[in-house]
């Protein structure tokens with residue numbers, strides 16, 4: 001395991017977590033995470049961060065406001 005492997009895995013981590021990387025890249029990163037504890041911790045952290053951010057954003061926007069935005073967008077569409 002070299003630093004280059006970690007660098008490559010972390011560089012594509014966001015895309016990987018978004019599920020938007022290709023199948024071959026997903027295989028490479030998955031294989032790397034299986035063998036590299038530091039990168040697993042990094043991936044876990046990023047994953048949790050996303051959950052926290054998603055929860056915060058949802059709490060910050062009142063339901064009636066979200067509804068109004070959706071209605072506005074739908075009418076314009």
Ligand SMILES: [Zn+2]
Pocket residue numbers: 005006007009032036037038039
């Ligand atoms: Zn690594």
